[in-house]
Amino acid sequence: MANLINIDGRMKRISQRDIAKILGINVSTVSRALRGVEGVGPELKEKIAQLAKEQGYTPNPFALSLRYDTTRTIGVIVPNVSFSHFAHIVKYLEMEAKKAGYMCIITDSDDKYENEVAIVEHMMSMHVDGIIVCLAQDTTDYSHLFRVKERSVPIVIFDRIADVNLSTVVINDTDSVRQVTHYLIDCGAKRIAFLGGSNRMKQTADRKHGYLEALRERRIPIRKELVKCHNTSFNSGLTDMMDLLDLPEPPDAIIAAHGLLANAAFKAINSRGLRIPEDIALVGYMSDWVSDIMTPRITFVKQNLRDIGGKAFKLLNDQINGDFSVKHIVLKARLELRETTKKIT
Amino acid sequence: MANLINIDGRMKRISQRDIAKILGINVSTVSRALRGVEGVGPELKEKIAQLAKEQGYTPNPFALSLRYDTTRTIGVIVPNVSFSHFAHIVKYLEMEAKKAGYMCIITDSDDKYENEVAIVEHMMSMHVDGIIVCLAQDTTDYSHLFRVKERSVPIVIFDRIADVNLSTVVINDTDSVRQVTHYLIDCGAKRIAFLGGSNRMKQTADRKHGYLEALRERRIPIRKELVKCHNTSFNSGLTDMMDLLDLPEPPDAIIAAHGLLANAAFKAINSRGLRIPEDIALVGYMSDWVSDIMTPRITFVKQNLRDIGGKAFKLLNDQINGDFSVKHIVLKARLELRETTKKIT
DNA sequence: TTGAAAGCGGTACCAG
C-alpha cells in the first residue's frame, strides 16, 4: 500500500517508467494503459492496472503542468478571509472549483493595495489557470489586473469591483439600498442615516447612491450629517454611530451598508439606552447567523453568498474554456425582515 | 513588459532556453547566471540579467517541482473555513507560510470524515510538502493520517486532535474549563451547566473533563442533567439550552465550550426574559469580536488564534527541515472577563 | 568561462 518504492536505494514515488521497467515494457504503453486509451492488449492492460494499484501509483501533476502549462489551480484573493462574508464566498467558490477539478489558492490581501498587486504577480508566476479577486478598499489603480488579462490569463472580479472592462459579479448594490430606504420611509422613518465603508470603494458609492436616490424620489431633503462613510471596521462604525446619536436631531433609522457596521450601530444604540426598533430602526448587510445571534435579530439584506462564489467561478471557467467575452452578473439581494424594523401600517 | 514572447507564431512565456537562443548561448549558462552561481563572465551575466528583466522572465515552478519533487505548497484542512475561529487560524497560518515561501491549499472538510480522507489523498497526490489538519468531528479512524506519515510527508494536527503519535497544537482544553468552573463557583454559582460539542471529539471530552474535575475539587455533586454534549451548531445549542431552562431546577451558570453555543445560550436565556448575569452567568469560547457585538459582552476564554496558526506551521516546517521528532504544543488560553459574569466578593 | 547532455514524469507522434 505504500506509495514509495525503492529505486537505486532511494525511496521515491513510483512512476510510469518504474512500472514499465518492472514489467519489461515501454513507458508509452504504460501511459496508454493507465489513461484507458485504445491500443493496449486487454491482458497487458490488466497487468499494468494491477501493478499500478498495488504500488499505489498516482500521476505526478507537475509533469503535466510542465507539459501543458496548465495547473488546474485558480487563485482567489479576498480582502480578509477571516471575515464571515468572504469566508462563505470562498467556501462556495472552492466547492464549485473542486467539482470542476480545480484547486484553489486562497489568499488574503489584508485589504491593502500593495499586497494585492504582489499576490497577483505571485499567482501569475505560479501559472494559475485564472484569478478571482475582490478588490482591496484602497485599490484605485487597476493596471495589475489588466496585466493579467494581457497575458491572457482569465480574471474575474467580484463584490468590490471597479468600472473596468473585466468580468464581474456583484449584488444589486444601488437598488438594494434604494429598496431598504423606501421600506424605512414606509415604516415612518423621518431621519434615515447611512453608514458605509470607504468612499473610495465603488461598492460604497453605489450603495450610497441608492440611498440618495430613494430620498430624492420621496422628496426627502438630504442631510449631510446623516451620511457617514469612513471605514468598514467595527470600531469605525461605533464612533460614527455615537456621533450620529449626539446630533441635535439624531436619526430614527440606520442603514448599515457593511457587515459589522450594523453590529456596531446596534451596540452604540444599546449603550445609550435607546430601544430598537421603537426609538431607532436598523437594517444591516450581513449573514443570517450574525443576525440570528442578536436580540432582537437584525433586519438585513441577504446576499446569496453561494451564488456569488458559484457565479464567479462560472465566469472564470467560461474564460478558461475560451469564451473571452466580458460579462457582468448582478445578483439580486433580498431584504429579510427581522425584528429591528417595524412596519407601521 | 509583457511576459509573453512570440515563438514559432505562438505566444508563450519566455524560458531560459529562449533567452539562450536569443543570445546564441547555452541554457546552462543562462541557468547559472540567473541563479547567481559562480562561473559566468560578468558582462555575459549582465547581458543575461538584462534580457531576462526586459522580457519579464519568471522561472517555471513546475519544472522545479518536477525536478526536486517539492512544491513549496502545504495543504491545510479545517472542518469549516467559514467559521470565524478557523478562518482566523487559517489566515495567520497562511501568513507564516507565505513568509517562509510556502503557498497554502486551504480546504474545507465540511466536518465530515469521508471528505477529510478524500482531501488528504488528493493533497498527497498533489505532492504538497506537508499537511496541517483540524479533524472533523466524526473522525475516529486515523489511518489516513498514518498513511501520510508513512510516505514521510510532514503532518501536524491542531485544535481538534486525537491521541496519536503525531505532532499537535492545542490550547489547554481541560485546564481552561477547570479554571472557568472554579471562577464561576467563586462567583457564587451553585448549579453550573456544561454545553459542549460531539462526545466523539477529544476536545469536547477534555473540556468536559476539566468541568467535572473542578466540581469534584470543590465537592460539588455532579448533575448529569446539567451536561449537554450533542453538536457544535447554533441550533443544537439553542434546544439544549431551552431544555436546561425547562429543568425543575435550572442552572445559574453556563459554560458554553464551543463557538456559537454561547450565542445560542445567550439567545435562549434572553427569550425567557431572564437577565444575564443576574439570573444566569455565561462563559463562552469565542473570538473577541463575537463577544464584542453582544450586549452585554460575553465573558469568554480567549484563544490566541495567531499563535495556533503560527505554531502549527512551525511544527510542520521543522519536519520539512528534517526534524521528525513528534512534538506536542499546548497553548495557554486566558479567561477574558466581560459582562456576563459577576464576581461576588 | 562556457557547452553538451542527461534526467525529473508524463504525453504524443512515428515506426515497426
Add this chain to the structure above:
DNA sequence: CTGGTACCGCTTTCAA
C-alpha cells in the same frame, strides 16, 4: 498492439 523518442523548463554533472 507495442516500442522508441522528442519534448515541456530547469538543474547538474562532465567535458572542453
